[in-house]
Amino acid sequence: MLTLNFDGKLLRDDVLLRAWSIAEKNRTVLPEANNYLFMSENFYALSVLMKYFSGQVDLIYIDPPFNTMQDFYISEGRANSVSAAKGRRAYADKMPPEKFLAFLRERLILIHELLSDRVSLYLHINCKTGHYVKIILDEIFGAQNFMNDIARIKSNPKNFFRRAWGNEHDMLLFFAKHSGLNIWNDVKAPMSESEIIRRFPKTDPDGRHYTTIPLHAPGETRGGVTGRAWRNIPVPEGRHWRTDPAEFDRLDAQGLIEWSSTGNPRIKKYADEHEGMKIQDVWTFKDPQNPIYPTEKNHDMLKLIIGQSSLPGSIVLDCFAGSGSSLLCAHELGRRWIGIDQSEEAVRIMRERLRGEYIFIRLTSK
Numbered sequence: 567m568l569t570l571n572f573d574g575k576l577l578r579d580d581v582l583l584r585a586w587s588i589a590e591k592n593r594t595v596l597p598e599a600n601n602y603l604f605m606s607e608n609f610y611a612l613s614v615l616m617k618y619f620s621g622q623v624d625l626i627y628i629d630p631p632f633n634t635m636q637d638f639y640i641s642e643g644r645a646n647s648v649s650a651a652k653g654r655r656a657y658a659d660k661m662p663p664e665k666f667l668a669f670l671r672e673r674l675i676l677i678h679e680l681l682s683d684r685v686s687l688y689l690h691i692n693c694k695t696g697h698y699v700k701i702i703l704d705e706i707f708g709a710q711n712f713m714n715d716i717a718r719i720k721s722n723p724k725n726f727f728r729r730a731w732g733n734e735h736d737m738l739l740f741f742a743k744h745s746g747l748n749i750w751n752d753v754k755a756p757m758s759e760s761e762i763i764r765r766f767p768k769t770d771p772d773g774r775h776y777t778t779i780p781l782h783a784p785g786e787t788r789g790g791v792t793g794r795a796w797r798n799i800p801v802p803e804g805r806h807w808r809t810d811p812a813e814f815d816r817l818d819a820q821g822l823i824e825w826s827s828t829g830n831p832r833i834k835k836y837a838d839e840h841e842g843m844k845i846q847d848v849w850t851f852k853d854p855q856n857p858i859y860p861t862e863k864n865h866d867m868l869k870l871i872i873g874q875s876s877l878p879g880s881i882v883l884d885c886f887a888g889s890g891s892s893l894l895c896a897h898e899l900g901r902r903w904i905g906i907d908q909s910e911e912a913v914r915i916m917r918e919r920l921r922g923e924y925i926f927i928r929l930t931s932k
């Protein structure tokens with residue numbers, strides 16, 4: 567197996583032993599609820615949650631600090647990352663690289679324990695650190711369960727001078743616990759106006775865009791209905807009708823067959839009935855211009871992830887919850903959620919923002 571070595575890397579079993587010992591000592595009794603918000607250091611909270619939620623979480627989105635060597639502040643309701651800024655510190659993001667990798671890996675080991683068999687993990691990270699994190703995730707989840715490295719265009723092009731290309735993307739590493747079992751709702755993207763015009767170039771008198779396709783497809787059928795002549799039109803050689811010709815009568819009666827001047831019939835396909843486009847792995851979802859919390863993430867992006875990789879009633883976990891963007895989106899889409907953050911500022915903002923019923927618990931080792 568390909569692994570990454572760095573100072574401070576513990577054995578997986580030692581990480582789990584520490585977590586189980588925390589879980590055993592902790593006396594918190596979790597009341598039954600759909601949603602939970604924990605103010606807690608997340609290794610501690612995840613250890614306690616192992617007792618309650620092992621094998622139950624269907625989707626994890628995490629946006630940990632990116633190891634940017636900055637402090638993040640909030641002043642007068644606006645978030646910024648200027649280390650000298652006057653304001654309340656939201657969180658610090660200053661760890662030596664090996665320490666950061668060890669920190670993240672230990673939490674990912676615990677997260678892996680909480681996952682259902684159909685889980686997806688989306689880990690948001692920048693390009694400086696993300697490639698190391700990919701190897702760590704390969705180790706914990708198995709390289710065969712790596713699904714995508716999504717490039718997320720996060721900002722407008724940057725023009726400041728640097729002897730390198732401008733950087734406008736970060737990355738989302740997407741893993742399944744078992745590729746092939748992960749929840750996948752096959753959400754599609756609507757076509758853009760230019761794509762509609764390119765793929766559906768014809769227009770009906772009522773303005774609907776359409777294109778036409780032949781009634782037949784490659785491959786011969788012998789003896790079946792899709793090989794017989796329709797209205798005295800024989801199937802072209804080496805081809806078969808797409809469907810039982812009786813269906814063509816029905817389509818024709820509804821005006822869904824277009825006849826050319828030479829009597830060639832073709833089926834009309836309308837743009838507004840198209841199921842949408844397969845979504846690819848380059849996304850443009852810029853973050854809010856005036857975030858209420860530093861590094862607050864784009865809600866449309868989070869809704870896409872939640873809508874694609876969880877079901878109504880699924881538990882969505884974010885243990886670096888910040889302003890609770892992922893929890894809000896999960897709630898709006900009818901999912902259950904568990905949020906964890908240790909920052910007073912994050913929790914204050916989440917408590918102002920989060921809708922619906924949830925249980926709030928402060929978890930500490932004391």
Ligand SMILES: C[S@@+](CC[C@H](N)C(=O)[O-])C[C@H]1O[C@@H](n2cnc3c(N)ncnc32)[C@H](O)[C@@H]1O
Binds near residue numbers: 885887891892
């Ligand atoms: C990048 S921010 C998340 C922003 C969030 N995605 C949003 O849209 O608002 C990372 C968060 O992780 C929290 N965090 C960092 N280390 C933590 C730890 N060990 N335990 C709990 N929270 C932690 C920070 O307080 C911070 O709020």
